[in-house]
Amino acid sequence: MDDIIISRAITESFFKEFLDTLEVDVAIAGAGPAGLVAAYYLSRAGVKTTVFERNLRVGGGMPGGGMMFNRIVVQEGGRDILNEFEVRTTEYEKDYYVADSLETVAALCLKAIKAGAKIFNLISVEDVMIREEDRITGLVLNWSAVSLAGLHVDPLAIRSKLVIDATGHASEICHLVVKKMGARLKTKTGEVIGEKPMWADVGEREIIENTREVYPGLIVAGMAANAVFGSPRMGPIFGGMLLSGKRAAQLILDVLPAR
C-alpha cells in the first residue's frame, strides 16, 4: 500500500463531492435528528441536499438519550418514521415506544446518505448569503477547528435554493439573520422568542406548526423551531424531531419545483 495513493484517494474523493456541493437545492445546518430526517426525505425525492455538521459526529442530542441513558422515547407518529428507517422499537405503554438512541442515529444517517444526501461533518455554518429581496440564497462555511482554535481564517460560501435551520436549541441560523441584518422573522416579536421550560406534551404538539418558513428562503426544523417560536422544550422524546424533519422536507417538496 502506498501512503501517497491513500492520501490522493481521500483528497480527490472529498473535493469532488465538495465541488459538487457548491450549488445545491437545499442546504441544512445541523445533522441532528431533524436535519437528518429532512435530508432523507428530500434526497429520496431527488432534491439535491447537503447537510453541514459542526461536530465530529452526527446525531446532535440524540446519542445521549435522556441524561446519558442511551434510549429515546417516541409516540405513535414518531414510531411510524422509525419503522420506515428500520429502527427497532419496544412498546412500553400505549403510545410510548422506546428505541436505542445509537441505533436510531446510525439508521437516520445511513438512510439519508443512501438516499443521496451529502453530509459534511466538522464544518460550521458561520453566516448566510443574502441577495435580492433579502432572500437567503446560501450558507457561509468554515472548518469548526478554525473557531475552536480562535484563528482568523476567511470562510467559503455555497449557493442553495433553500436553507433549513436544524441547529437545535441554539437556532443559530435564525439568530444570525436577526443579529447581522436586524431582520424580522415571521414570529410574534420578529425575533427569536426563545424556548419555554420542558413540557413534552405541548412541545411535541407545537413543533409541527412551528416547522415552517421563518424568513424568505429559511425553514426552521426540530428544536430550533420551538426555540424560535417560543414553544416548550421536550427532553428525550424524539417523535417531534422526526416529524418536524419530515414536515420541513414536505414543505420544501411542495414549493421547490415552482422556484
Ligand code: 48F
Ligand atoms: O441539537 P440537535 O439534536 O437538534 P434537533 O435535530 O434535535 C433536538 C434534540 O436532540 C434534543 C431535543 C429532543 O427533544 O430537544 O435537543 O432539533 O442537533 C443540532 C445539530 O446542529 C449542529 C450541532 O452540532 C448539532 O449536531 N449545529 C449547531 N449549530 C451549527 C451546527 C452550525 N452553526 N453549523 C453546523 N452545525
